[in-house]
């Protein structure tokens with residue numbers, strides 16, 4: 001396969017990792033690198049033969065690219081993705097696809113417009129957890145109807161521990177104007193994406209958040225979301241960046257049993273009879289549905305993660321095969337994050353699809369009223385990201 005001529009915009013923690021992946025991949029020709037910070041551009045760019053640029057639009061104009069990977073702070077995902085697609089350049093965008101649903105809708109509209117001129121155009125999102133064997137297996141089990149009618153999905157994911165130092169490493173981080181949110185926008189897009197990928201979108205959302213409770217930040221660092229689905233299922237998300245040790249446990253309960261994902265262990269409590277049938281027909285009040293515990297065997301490989309998403313993107317461009325995640329599907333995780341915050345700030349349950357104008361106005365108000373001033377940013381040195389995904 002002829003390598004896809006690719007540029008990367010944003011060379012921080014994630015972009016520099018993508019540069020390494022692209023450089024090592026035979027599917028990609030790392031042709032150009034861009035960062036608005038000249039020191040960063042020099043630091044990362046000097047390790048590769050790619051052409052350096054300080055401006056993403058200039059890079060797209062001059063570098064004769066087929067594809068870009070966008071790894072900038074969140075607000076810039078929208079204008080940069082749109083600018084690329086208008087030029088017929090394929091886009092792989094970091095999560096969250098956008099800060100709020102109106103921005104994501106603008107990207108989807110631009111993609112639809114661009115496809116009329118460039119029908120083969122690809123627009124992917126970096127949801128690398130979808131490559132993990134465990135999640136692929138669980139999706140297959142749910143799609144096959146293993147659990148039957150869904151009753152409850154509860155995800156406690158408090159393994160996103162971050163220190164004050166982390167928040168101090170970037171002026172954009174953990175501000176309404178720079179990042180657009182906290183744990184929901186930065187760490188949880190992966191969980192929210194998996195939630196909607198596995199279970200679909202709820203129709204109503206209620207949320208509670210703590211704003212800068214454990215860190216000197218102006219956005220949420222502790223959240224509980226409650227999701228009401230049209231089929232009656234109730235979902236819960238409990239998350240924070242302030243628990244150590246943390247928990248990562250997802251319970252998926254259906255009439256046929258309970259699937260538990262606890263760290264890397266997956267078990268299935270298989271009911272011998274549907275709980276709903278048993279409940280409706282039992283001739284005693286306190287019985288339980290007999291069930292057996294099974295260990296779900298998950299292949300040992302992790303599934304390739306970022307590198308797999310990037311190489312699948314390149315193959316998709318050349319061969320028309322499927323992406324790991326179509327970027328328009330990123331709307332789901334953004335809508336859930338926005339809805340939880342909207343509910344928190346209004347004290348009301350929020351209907352989906354979310355009112356994008358109302359959420360944009362709320363966010364604009366948070367930005368306008370912000371009195372938070374970040375101190376000097378600190379260096380993250382050679383941060384090891386491997387445990388942070």
Ligand SMILES: NC(=O)c1ccc[n+]([C@@H]2O[C@H](COP(=O)([O-])OP(=O)(O)OC[C@H]3O[C@@H](n4cnc5c(N)ncnc54)[C@H](O)[C@@H]3O)[C@@H](O)[C@H]2O)c1
Pocket residue numbers: 009010011012013014015034035036037040054055056071072073074076094095096126128170185186389
């Ligand atoms: N998929 C994952 O596992 C994962 C992990 C970490 C971060 N991310 C995502 O990657 C993105 C970047 O996060 P990060 O942690 O690398 O941030 P970072 O602050 O380390 O790096 C961002 C870089 O972008 C540069 N930049 C800012 N605006 C730019 C612009 N308009 N054009 C070009 N360069 C620009 C900055 O100078 C900086 O070097 C975010 O969307 C984040 O959510 C994804």
